[in-house]
Amino acid sequence: MYHKVKAYIEKYHMLDEKDKVIVGVSGGADSICLLFMLIQLKKEMGLSVEAVHVHHGLREKTADADAVYVKKVCKELGIGLRLYYEDVKSFALYNKMSEEEAGRYVRRRIFKEVLQEAGGTKIALAHHQNDNAETLLWNLCRGCSLKGMGGIAPVDGVFIRPLLCLKREEIESYLVNRGISYCTDETNLEDGHTRNRIRNHVIPYLEEQVNERAVSHMSETMEQMRQLWKYVESETTRYAARCIKVSKDQTRRVLLKAEFILVPEALRSYVLHECICQAAGGRKDIESVHTKMLSELLDNQVGRQARLPYGIVAVRRYEGIELRREGDGRPKDQNPEGLMKMRTLPRTSGKVIFPENPYTKWFDYDIIKNTVKIRHREPGDYITIDKNGKTQKLKQYFINEKIPQEERDRIWLIADGKHIMWIVGYRQNQQYQITENTRRILEIEFCGG
Known part of the structure; x- marks a missing residue:
């Protein structure tokens, strides 16, 4: 069985020579088997192995016994051990999580912390084929994507799972044949969690009544799904780059x-x-x-x-x-008045020469009724669009000009009350145009934005 695991590790490039591996050891059959496999690999590859055991503060005396057993095994193997005591129940209540989910979160956090503190390169976990079959069935029953149909990946960043090529029976048989003892988590035999019900009832039924190799076949299918997901993920990234403008x-x-x-x-x-x-x-x-x-x-x-x-x-x-x-739509301008300069000019006789700068405009000063302001749009804004006095709501103007909605709140307006004199960067109000009757000119220069 060791050679089977070694070949699986090589297939997925899980380990390199001189890697420092942090291994999660609960004391159960799976993690004890993984520990012994890594010890043998340690001799061949020059690995450094350090164990981590997390006491969840649950199961009272049996959890204490698990910690004692893991200490004993690590001492006999000459492996360093870090032992952590956590109050998973309180953590679950505070974060509104199930104890199962909270325990998983706490373990992964601790594994990552140890990896960093110890200068580790990999975190080895003891998931096997039955765990993966449970995951697949659970994902399918609650609804999942193509990625979810791939189950647990052999390699996920720094996390490696060398035992995913083995069934639970193979692991337990390996330990029994070598006289290696292990702990049993009695809560795994209870039906309080959905995963336990799948483990204790659904999978045995499938193996007994449908196909004895059901778990193996599911494992093979998940491998195909993972390969397919890699391709889909790559294509998704390629198309997303074309479709998404930032x-x-x-x-x-x-x-x-x-x-x-x-x-x-x-x-x-x-x-x-x-x-x-x-x-x-x-x-x-x-x-x-x-x-x-x-x-x-x-x-x-x-x-x-x-x-x-x-x-x-x-x-x-x-x-x-x-x-x-939400809340990023409208600009937050502190001093809009500083964005424009105004001055009044007398209307001289003869031909009028208008400013060439598109951000400097002239208006008939004497027909302005209110204090001229620079601002963004407000309900009720309108503009005169022709010399006959035809008006149009500002909103309708934006729609007709196909101005994207996200830009409308950012467009600066020069306003005489609700009457928009100038939509900066777009058009000027016809009513305020300079004519032969104009006596004074208001020159407005837009200076920024």
Whole structure:
């Protein structure tokens, strides 16, 4: 069996010579078997091995006995051991997690801490084929993506799982034949957790009533799914780079519809998922329901919104869908008055020579009714669009000009009350134009933004 494990390690390039391996040892059959395998590899590859045992503060006396046993084994093998005592129950209550989930989180945190403190290179965990079959069935029953169908990966960053090529029976047989004892976690025999019910009832039924090699076949299928996921992930990254436009300040992302419709249909949900994850800065809790919301939003009219995890707001725009954190939409300007300069000029006789600078405009001073202000849009704003006095709501002007909604809140306006004199960078109000009746000119120079 050792050669089987060694070949599996070589297949996935889990270990290199001189690696320093941090191994999680609970005292159960799986972790004890892994420890003995690593000891043998240590002799061949010059590895350095250090064990870590985490006492969860549960199971009272039996957990204490597990810690004592692990100490004894490590001492006999000449392996360094770090023993941690954690209050997993309190941690679970505080973080509103199950004890099973909390225990997993605490263990992984400690393993990573030890890896850094000890200068380790790999963290070895004792998952085996039965664990993986349980994971696959649990993922399928609660709903999962293609990645979830790959189960537990042999290598995941610094984490390695050398025993994924073995069934539980092989591990226990190996230990019994060599007279190596191990601890039994009695809670694994209880049906309080879903995973336990799958372990104790579903898998035995499949092996007895459907196919005795059910676990092995599931393991082979998961390997195929992992290979397929690698390809899908690579293609998703490639298409996402084409479809997702990132703002210069990194606060907004736009999913470009023109590019997205060119993505093969089988990959679209993955590209949508990647778009949300990029905007959120995380992947946890991004589920298929959220990618579906984004897909439906693409078929909605401009301006429609959807709220996603991490405070992300998705808004339908002309070019696609904008994703940003809630509250990032409107600019926060401290001194807008400093962005414009104004002066009054007399209207001279003869031909009027207007300023060539597109950011300097002239207006008929005497028809202005209110204090001229520079600001962003407000409800009720309107503009006169022709010499006959025809007016148009500012919102409608933006729609007609197909100005993206995310830009509308950033456009500067020179306003006479609700009457917009100048949409900076776009057009000037016809009513304030210089005519033969103009006596005084208000010159406004836009200086920034």
